[in-house]
Amino acid sequence: MIKLFAVDMDDTFLDKNDNMSKENIQAVRDLVDAGVKVVINSGRTEVLMREHIHDLGLEDVKHVAVNGALILDVKGENELISYFNKEDYDNFIKILRRENRGFFCFHKDGIMYENADEKLMNHIKRFHTLKMACEGDTLSLDKCCRVAVVRNNEEDVPYLRSLAPKGVYTTARPFGSCVSYMPDGLNKANGLKVLMDEYGITSEEVASIGDQEVDTYMFDISKYAFAVKNSDEKTKQRANIVLPRTNNENAFAYAVYKYILKDENKLKLV
Template structure:
């Protein structure tokens, strides 16, 4: 029996306009009513995630933010569980400054950015909001768990990946605006495992759903790793189940009723 469903937000639960469909919202409520803990597991920062958690009525559960770096507890205290080695971080920031790159850094209290252009600010506003974002000296941060750098175009990605310091990995959403850098060991499974241990839930009792390679780490510690139809090829290859629905076609609700709740009647209305 599945007791916990770990859910990616962007391009999985949310549609192309970053909205939650009524079908997906209802599926969350039906899962919770059935005793399933629905845990949001996202690259987003705390502010926007808190809004989604509140709108979905998921305040009783802990969630994972910043791709596994932050355990988000809206009724208690957040916990930052992973961040850059200080020396590697400082050298990397100096290199980005030397290339005159626009970038921003995630820390436990929000986002700090440097050399921001319109593209960078648009990215921050869409995925994180500007409520806890500020311009400043990023070298002053004590702990940074993720750095995102604006890419000029798709051809710029290999160069940006090559800038990654030792002990750091990169992710780049297809046709996205940034390349992200995170310490090895920082991934969505990292945060999810902390929550599983706290709830006493094993991998055989977990399902996870996502759309890109960073989500496959969740699949590794789940009984069911579920990829939405719009996933990249690597994610589909890693998944146990590839859905016939995209994020714009209520893929989450389809997965919930088809594989978790096994409710064919409700599935007909999704």
């Protein structure tokens, strides 16, 4: 029996306009009514996640933010569980400055950015909001859990990946605007494991859904690992179920009713 469903937001639960469909919202409510804990596991920062958590009525469980770095507790206190080695982080920031790159850094209380252009600001606005973002000296940050660097084009990605310090891995959404750098050990699975341990839930009782490489870490500790139809090929290969629906076609609700709740009547409605 599935007791926890971990859900990626962007290009998975949300549609192309960053909206939640009524079908997906209802599927969340039906899971909760069935006793399943629905945990948002997202690369987003706290502000936007709190809005989604409130709208979905999921305030009674903890969630995972910033790709596994932050345990988000809307009724208690947040916990930052992973961050860069300070020396490696400082050296990396200096490289980005020398190359005149636009970038932003995630920390416990929000985002700090440097050398911002329109592309960088639009990215922050869409995925993280500007409410908790500010321009500043990123070397002043004591603990940073993720750095995102604006890429010029798709051909720029391999070079940006090569800049990653030792002990740091990168992710890049296909045709997205940034390459993200995160310390080894910072991933959605480790954040999810913290909650699984707290709630006494095993891998055989977990389902997860996502669309890109960073989500596959969740797949490794899930009985059901769903990749939406619009996922990249690597993600599809790591999933044990590739859904026939995209994020714009209520893929999440489809997975819930077909595989978790096994409700054919509601499946017909999505």
